[in-house]
Every structure is written in C-alpha cells, then in structure tokens.
Amino acid sequence: MSDRDFVHVLYSDYGATHFLINRDQCPASVYAADTVPMEGGNNYFKEKLIFTSEKSSEQVPLFNLHKFLIKLFRFNSNVESQLVILTPLTLLSEETLSYLKEGPLLELENCRRIGIRISSETIIKQIPLNELQPHSRILRSKLKKSGFPATHPLEGSMGYLINLDKLLAGNEGRR
Amino acid sequence: MNNDEILKQIESNDKVEKDIEVKEELFYRYLVFWIGEQKFALPAEEVHEILTYNEIYFVPFVPPYIRGYANRHGQPYTVFDLQMLFENSGIEGSHLLILKVPNDQIALLISDVDEIVKVPDSKIYSLTSQDETSQYFSGAVNVEETEIFVLGVSKILERLESDIERS
Numbered sequence: 001m002s003d004r005d006f007v008h009v010l011y012s013d014y015g016a017t018h019f020l021i022n023r024d025q026c027p028a029s030v031y032a033a034d035t036v037p038m039e040g041g042n043n044y045f046k047e048k049l050i051f052t053s054e055k056s057s058e059q060v061p062l063f064n065l066h067k068f069l070i071k072l073f074r075f076n077s078n079v080e081s082q083l084v085i086l087t088p089l090t091l092l093s094e095e096t097l098s099y100l101k102e103g104p105l106l107e108l109e110n111c112r113r114i115g116i117r118i119s120s121e122t123i124i125k126q127i128p129l130n131e132l133q134p135h136s137r138i139l140r141s142k143l144k145k146s147g148f149p150a151t152h153p154l155e156g157s158m159g160y161l162i163n164l165d166k167l168l169a170g171n172e173g174r175r
Numbered sequence: 176m177n178n179d180e181i182l183k184q185i186e187s188n189d190k191v192e193k194d195i196e197v198k199e200e201l202f203y204r205y206l207v208f209w210i211g212e213q214k215f216a217l218p219a220e221e222v223h224e225i226l227t228y229n230e231i232y233f234v235p236f237v238p239p240y241i242r243g244y245a246n247r248h249g250q251p252y253t254v255f256d257l258q259m260l261f262e263n264s265g266i267e268g269s270h271l272l273i274l275k276v277p278n279d280q281i282a283l284l285i286s287d288v289d290e291i292v293k294v295p296d297s298k299i300y301s302l303t304s305q306d307e308t309s310q311y312f313s314g315a316v317n318v319e320e321t322e323i324f325v326l327g328v329s330k331i332l333e334r335l336e337s338d339i340e341r342s
C-alpha cells in the first residue's frame with residue numbers, strides 16, 4: 001500500500017460514535033485554556049483566542065465543534081474539550097467565508113484563522129482509505145451537504161468523516 | 176393397439192396434462208414478519224438476509240422513522256422503523272431485514288420473523304383503500320384467511336427522498 005492509500009485524520013472518540021477530521025483541514029492545534037468571550041456569534045461561536053506578539057495581535061474565533069456534536073448526536077458526554085485546531089481561512093470556501101463574515105466574524109479584524117474546539121479525547125491516526133465508506137445512497141446528498149461526507153463503520157462504533165468547511169456553513173451550525 | 180392408436184392415446188394424455196398445467200395456479204413466496212403487533216409481508220425475492228439484533232447508530236438530519244445506520248460487513252445500512260412512519264411510535268425491534276434494493280443499502284427494523292409462505296396468485300390482490308398508510312403497500316395477500324399487507328419498498332423510499340428534499 002502506498003501513502004495514497006491512507007488518510008491522516010484527527011480521531012475523536014465518543015464511544016459508539018467517532019468522528020474523523022482530515023488533517024489537511026487543520027494544520028495546527030493549541031491547548032485552549034485562556035479564551036475570552038466573543039460578542040455576537042451564535043450558540044457555537046461564543047469565545048475567541050487572542051494571540052499577541054510584539055508586533056501584532058491576532059484574534060481567532062472559536063467554533064465549539066464538541067458542543068455541536070454532543071447536541072446533534074444526542075450524546076451524554078462528560079468529556080472536556082480543551083483542544084483547538086486552527087484552520088486558516090484560506091482553506092474555507094467562499095460560501096462559508098461569506099456566512100462567517102456576516103455573522104461570527106463580523107466584529108473581528110485581522111482574523112486569518114478560525115479555531116475549532118474539539119474533544120480532549122482526540123488522537124492523530126492514519127487510517128486506510130478503504131475503511132471509509134460512502135453513505136447509503138438515499139442519505140448521501142443530505143449528509144454530504146451538512147458536513148458529513150463519509151462513514152467509517154467499525155465493529156461497535158460508527159464513524160463520520162467531517163468536512164469542516166461544509167459543517168461551518170451548514171444550517172445546523174448557524175443555530 | 177397399433178401405433179396410430181398408441182399415438183392417439185398418448186397425445187390425448189398429453190393434452191389432458193397440458194390442460195391441467197394451464198389450470199394450475201402460480202404460487203409466490205412471501206416472507207411474513209411482525210412489526211409491533213401487526214404482520215406484514217414482502218416478496219421473498221426482495222429480502223436479502225435476516226439479521227438478529229445489530230447495533231444501530233444514530234444518523235443526524237433524517238426523519239424520525241430512520242432509526243439510524245446498521246453496520247453490515249463494514250457498510251452502512253439505512254434502518255427504517257416503519258411503525259414510526261405508520262403510527263408515530265417506534266418499535267423495540269430485534270431483527271433487521273436486509274433488503275435487495277438496487278444501488279443502495281436499506282434495512283427494516285422488525286420485531287420478529289413469522290414464516291415464509293407460498294401464496295397462490297388468486298390470494299394476492301390490490302388494495303382499494305386510499306388511507307394515508309395504504310400508499311406504502313403494494314397490495315395484500317390472504318394467508319389462512321388473514322389479510323396481510325405487502326410493503327411497497329419503492330413507495331417507502333420515495334417518501335424518504337421527499338422528506339429529505341424538503342428538510
């Protein structure tokens with residue numbers, strides 16, 4: 001098998017369900033201890049990180065993916081979410097950027113990245129591409145549009161691949 | 176008996192046999208199963224496999240009559256809870272019917288399997304009722320004087336497609 005037969009993912013385990021985020025969508029991560037509240041936003045955009053250096057300051061709005069997944073999948077989870085992955089805005093589509101700039105990013109200047117708060121029970125994994133399966137055809141289009149483009153069925157756990165771009169622009173993420 | 180008489184005799188017998196064949200009824204095999212307290216049927220050739228309880232995993236953004244996904248041989252199967260569709264109350268199903276649906280992976284959550292029956296053509300009929308639920312049946316079969324509705328899988332899939340499109 002070559003490198004092309006594998007995909008590098010962040011693997012968040014929620015017991016009978018797990019989630020995979022392609023590492024291409026999140027080149028960096030930080031420990032999110034000190035966040036500050038963010039004006040505006042919505043249920044899942046309520047805080048931001050501020051990175052300062054001698055020359056500049058960068059504000060990074062945080063999308064709470066952990067909380068979003070708990071609500072959407074009706075988990076009863078006590079797992080913390082102290083990890084934040086950082087996604088450059090250049091990786092997001094025009095549609096998603098347009099939505100973010102009208103809403104959660106409206107007040108933020110010099111914003112170049114967005115932070116995604118994820119479960120602390122997340123590890124980096126390399127999985128064979130053939131372990132990923134498309135959705136059942138009848139549900140495929142809806143789930144793909146909503147940010148869950150594929151499944152990762154395992155014995156005892158169903159996995160969902162997450163497309164952060166679609167998920168951030170999806171209707172559910174706006175509530 | 177000369178040859179002509181023999182031929183006449185056997186040809187006559189042959190005709191009688193053919194007449195009997197024509198009069199013989201066609202039989203079709205149906206799988207009869209329980210969903211809650213009610214029996215339903217499906218043509219046996221539409222059922223691929225019966226599984227005893229498999230874990231079902233929640234799927235978001237789908238109507239409540241989609242119970243979730245079942246993992247069969249590493250493939251996600253969409254599991255329908257038809258009692259939820261028909262009566263708005265889910266079942267505690269313990270079996271899955273894996274259906275033969277072209278190009279998709281579809282399963283029905285059922286309470287139990289009843290039997291496989293051979294039903295003569297004369298006992299298969301269309302429904303005249305036009306109530307809301309009957310649209311999901313392709314007809315009915317009469318088994319031991321009991322009417323059992325035959326599920327119309329394509330109609331059920333059309334309903335889901337329509338609901339997803341509108342959501």
